[in-house]
Amino acid sequence: GIQVEQSPPDLILQEGANSTLRCNFSDSVNNLQWFHQNPWGQLINLFYIPSGTKQNGRLSATTVATERYSLLYISSSQTTDSGVYFCAVPRTSGSRLTFGEGTQLTVNP
């Protein structure tokens, strides 16, 4: 099956700093989603981004499908950005999502 790797596994920032999270995947995909799992466990959709670049406020994402990676940028980080960030792609043979292991982000005041 498809493999999804995220880096770094852990990231600690001071409030106001910028960061880049990376997601590599092992096969061609027609969908990629970024999620933020908040401290209460809720998975919040950030981006649906099979290719190209999208921006939403302080967050933006870029997927380069031909090179099999996606990047999530967080600018001017806030303490509320803390949590786990997951990327997920569908299996090549179906629509179930395969998740990476996540990046645990901690933003300190």
Add this chain to the structure above:
Amino acid sequence: GAGVSQSPSNKVTEKGKDVELRCDPISGHTALYWYRQSLGQGLEFLIYFQGNSAPDKSGLPSDRFSAERTGGSVSTLTIQRTQQEDSAVYLCASSHQGGGQETQYFGPGTRLLVL
């Protein structure tokens, strides 16, 4: 409702008991998914329903796990004879049509603890 809802939000049970977890997808979504997130492990797929098609059960970890989707809407995940390793957060998601090229929206999850 506006989003995917799940109940109960928390469930504590004794080893060997059966449990039922419920998912209400977003209205109009024909695709419904169950995932599990165990402590220290990632999110893993369990089962996928799409319209009236036979469900994809390939992610169910054992025959103690089963799921139904009645009337193309609400789904129930049943775990029989629960074991301690079944303790996890069970997440339900829905999407408009399925097929892998659209956004999946997740519910808040049911936290299951098997004592």
